[in-house]
Amino acid sequence: MGLSEIAAGLTVTTRQEERGVATVDATDVPLAERLAPYADELPCPVEPAAALLDAYGTGTSVGVAASAAGLAPTMGAKVLHRLGVAGVTPLSPLAREVVRDWLDGELSRREAVTLSGASAAEFSLGAYCETHAPIAGAAEIVTAAREPDGSRSLARRERDAFAETFDAPAELR
Known part of the structure; x- marks a missing residue:
């Protein structure tokens, strides 16, 4: 018996719900x-x-x-x-070091772009991220x-509420 025979007559009767990232704003402003x-x-x-x-x-x-x-x-x-917001820079940690070297004048821009492996746009955005905290x-x-x-996410509050039920080595607490 093949897959087509197994699947014969099967129909989908429910739809999957679209779910986004849940956000709740606790402020009135x-x-x-x-x-x-x-x-x-x-x-x-x-x-x-x-x-x-x-x-x-x-x-x-x-x-x-x-x-x-x-x-x-x-x-x-x-x-x-x-x-x-973390994780916006398109550069890897090594590419970020290359950008810092370029900013310090240790590399030419051409060398830095080549060494970073980034496109010109990615390099520019990475440079912005390195120069603007x-x-x-x-x-x-x-x-x-x-x-x-x-102040705390729902997952964090739940984890805190059940903290005493988790076993962990004393040095990790």
Whole structure:
């Protein structure tokens, strides 16, 4: 008996639900207003930055979230980086070291791009990430906007509630 014979007469009767990343904003103040103190440090106005965060929080890619916010994908990545969202740089740790060497004047740009293995656009975004630190205080606002109680995720609260039920070596506690 082959697969086609086994599958004969089978029909799908239910549909899979689309599920995104669950986010709960525990504050009453709109995200754009909470980001307003950092407006001068952001590479775009706070309204598109807030729209970008909202779109990115649904689990979409940086490019899709940036498009939804009316931003170019590279600008979206810059904004997310400045707001403290981890993992936005397209460069590997070794490529980031190459960018730092270029910034220190130890390599020419051509050498650095070649050694990094990145495209020109990836290299430029990586250089931006290396020369612009996340904005102090902004990451806390982003975190608070994404966690149910503003300080700890649901998984973390559940883990804390059942901490005494887990066995772990004493040195890891």
